[in-house]
Amino acid sequence: MKKPGSKKSVRRDIFVLTPEEKRTIYFITTAFVLGLVTIHYRAAHAVPPSKIAINETASTAARPAQKRAESKRPKPAN
Numbered sequence: 001m002k003k004p005g006s007k008k009s010v011r012r013d014i015f016v017l018t019p020e021e022k023r024t025i026y027f028i029t030t031a032f033v034l035g036l037v038t039i040h041y042r043a044a045h046a047v048p049p050s051k052i053a054i055n056e057t058a059s060t061a062a063r064p065a066q067k068r069a070e071s072k073r074p075k076p077a078n
Contacts, residue, residue: 017025
C-alpha cells in the first residue's frame with residue numbers, strides 16, 4: 001500500500017548516466033556549440049572575395065613574367 005504523501009518524495013530517474021557518459025555528452029555539446037560560434041564568427045568577419053583577388057593580383061603582377069615562371073618550377077634537390 002502506498003502512502004498518499006510519498007508521491008512527491010519519490011523521484012523517478014529515467015536517465016541515470018555514469019560520470020564518463022556525462023563527460024562525453026558535455027564534450028559533444030561543447031564541440032557543437034563551438035562549431036556554431038565558429039560559423040557565426042566566420043560569417044560576420046568574412047573577407048570579400050574581391051579584396052582577396054586584388055591582393056593576389058597585386059602580389060603576382062609586381063614580378064616580371066620570367067620570375068613568376070621560375071617561382072612556380074620545383075627547385076632541384078641538392
